[in-house]
Structures are given as C-alpha cells and as structure tokens.
Amino acid sequence: MNRTDRLYALVEELRAVAPRPRSARWLADRFEVSVRTVERDISALQQSGTPVYAEAGRTGGYCLDKAHTLPPVNFTxxxxxxxxxxxxxxxxxxxxxxxxxxxxxxxxxxxxxxxxxxxxxAGRIRLVGGGPATTVPRVIADALEVRRVLRIHYGDRGGAATVREIEPLAFLGTPTSWYLVAYCRLRRSVRAFRTDRIASVTVTAEVPPPRALQPDDLDVPDHAVRSLALT
Incomplete structure (x- = not known):
C-alpha cells in the first residue's frame, strides 16, 4: 500500500470506530508499518486539516472527530x-x-x-505555467474518462485537414492552448493535437489497447512540465 492509500485508509479506520481511539501500535500492526510511520502519517493528516487528535491514557490513542468530517461523497x-x-x-x-x-x-x-x-x-494531465483559460468541447474533455478511440477532423498549422483515428492518452495545458496527447494511427506515433484545431469528433465503440505514457510524449522545449497535484 502506498502512502496516499494508507493515509486514506487511516482516516477510514478512525472514522469507523469514532469516537473510540486506536493506538499507534494497533494501527501499525493493521497496516504493517512501524509505529514511527503511523505517527508521521497522523502528523501529515493533522497538518492537512484532518480533525485527528491524540487521547492520553492506557486505553488512549488517536481519534477522529466525527462532527468535523464529511460522510462519503459521490464526486466523480x-x-x-x-x-x-x-x-x-x-x-x-x-x-x-x-x-x-x-x-x-x-x-x-x-x-x-x-x-x-x-x-x-490527474496523473494524465500536465501543465506548463498556469495553463490556458480556453474552452474545450465536452466530448474532447471527456476523452480520457470515456476511453474510446476517437475519429477527428484535424487542421494542422498550415491549414491542411486530415481525418485521424487517435487513442487519447493525456492532456497538456500550456499558457496559450490545451492539447490532447494521443497515439495517432495515421502517423503511428504519439502526437499532441491542439484542441482548437479539432474541427469535429466522433466517439467510436472501440476500446484502445493500454499504452504507457512516456516522458518524451509530453516534451515541451524550454518549459517545465509538471503533473496536476491531487492531494
């Protein structure tokens, strides 16, 4: 279990038994880590604003204040x-x-x-600077979630129009434009398609094969590309 998943699981464990406490030793055994690791994780949760507090005494431990937490929410x-x-x-x-x-x-x-x-x-979204404020059509914005091959009519910078079948991989936001990074079956390589040059989109029924996103696929010269943080 990675740290992000463990932090979530810690909160859920404390939520399930609240207002009763769980000791650091009990939590360490439960998640197969050291007591020191549990203490660091609890400290990180407290610093992030999660209402976890320590209860002293022989039967004490860490507690979650249920009155200040949210129930499970159905955000997509x-x-x-x-x-x-x-x-x-x-x-x-x-x-x-x-x-x-x-x-x-x-x-x-x-x-x-x-x-x-x-x-x-979030791991498939990269940003350069603050990212653009341009509008992206919904069918393109949903490309990574839908996970289907798209058939697009695309105009390149010289104005030449082509029909392409592409396998969406990621979004790249620069200060001026959004790009849909995808494997292009016409060019047989990964390409970045500027979304405002996509004239039309058809969502096909075909599910593309899994493709790993390589660092070079998002290479933008002279700019620092960073992942979107979801923490």
Missing part, C-alpha cells in the same frame, strides 16, 4: 480533477492554502475506488 473522478485544476489557478494567492486543505478533505471523503480513479486521471 472528473469533478475532483476539475477542483484540482481550479486550485492550481489559486497559486500565489492568499486562498491557496485553505483551498488545498479543502480539496484534501474532499478526497479523503470520497470512496476509495473513486479517489483512486481521480488520482489516475
């Missing part, structure tokens, strides 16, 4: 990623810290499978 992966993108735009403002804490609370309150899907989707 795309909705969680949308909030992460909105949070990204708050960087450098006085509200970035509180918004980041709010997002972490919502992620913790999501069912485990939905939270995992949101993290997987």
């Amino acid at each position: 992966a795309a909705e969680a990623v949308a909030m992460a993108l909105a949070l990204h735009r708050l960087e450098g403002t006085p509200f970035h810290g509180p918004a980041s804490t709010a997002l972490r609370k919502l992620i913790v309150a999501m069912p485990a499978a939905d939270a995992a899907a949101a993290r997987a989707l």
Whole structure:
C-alpha cells in the first residue's frame, strides 16, 4: 500500500470506530508499518486539516472527530480533477492554502475506488505555467474518462485537414492552448493535437489497447512540465 492509500485508509479506520481511539501500535500492526510511520502519517493528516487528535491514557490513542468530517461523497473522478485544476489557478494567492486543505478533505471523503480513479486521471494531465483559460468541447474533455478511440477532423498549422483515428492518452495545458496527447494511427506515433484545431469528433465503440505514457510524449522545449497535484 502506498502512502496516499494508507493515509486514506487511516482516516477510514478512525472514522469507523469514532469516537473510540486506536493506538499507534494497533494501527501499525493493521497496516504493517512501524509505529514511527503511523505517527508521521497522523502528523501529515493533522497538518492537512484532518480533525485527528491524540487521547492520553492506557486505553488512549488517536481519534477522529466525527462532527468535523464529511460522510462519503459521490464526486466523480472528473469533478475532483476539475477542483484540482481550479486550485492550481489559486497559486500565489492568499486562498491557496485553505483551498488545498479543502480539496484534501474532499478526497479523503470520497470512496476509495473513486479517489483512486481521480488520482489516475490527474496523473494524465500536465501543465506548463498556469495553463490556458480556453474552452474545450465536452466530448474532447471527456476523452480520457470515456476511453474510446476517437475519429477527428484535424487542421494542422498550415491549414491542411486530415481525418485521424487517435487513442487519447493525456492532456497538456500550456499558457496559450490545451492539447490532447494521443497515439495517432495515421502517423503511428504519439502526437499532441491542439484542441482548437479539432474541427469535429466522433466517439467510436472501440476500446484502445493500454499504452504507457512516456516522458518524451509530453516534451515541451524550454518549459517545465509538471503533473496536476491531487492531494
């Protein structure tokens, strides 16, 4: 179990038994880690705003304040990623810290499978700078979630139009444009398609084969590309 999944599982364990406490030793045995690791994880949760507190005494341990937590919420992966993108735009403002804490609370309150899907989707979005404010048609925006081969009419920078079948892999946001990164069957390689040059889209019934996203697939010269944070 990676650390992100363990933090979520810790909160769910404490939520299930609240207001009763769980000792650090019990939690360490439960998640097969050291007591020190549990203490570090609890500290990270507290710093993120999760209402976990320590109860002293022989039968004490860590407790979760149920009155200050959210019940499981039914956000979709795309909705969680949308909030992460909105949070990204708050960087450098006085509200970035509180918004980041709010997002972490919502992620913790999501069912485990939905939270995992949101993290997987966020892992396929890369940003250069603040990302653009341009509008992307819904059928293109849903490409990573739908997981179908798309047939597009695409105009290149010279104005030449082609029909392509593509397998969506990721989104790349630059300061001026959004790009859909996809395996192009016409060119037999991974290409970045500027979304405002996609004239039309048809969603086919074909599910594309799994393809790993390579670092070179998102190479943007002279710019630092970073993943979207969903924490």
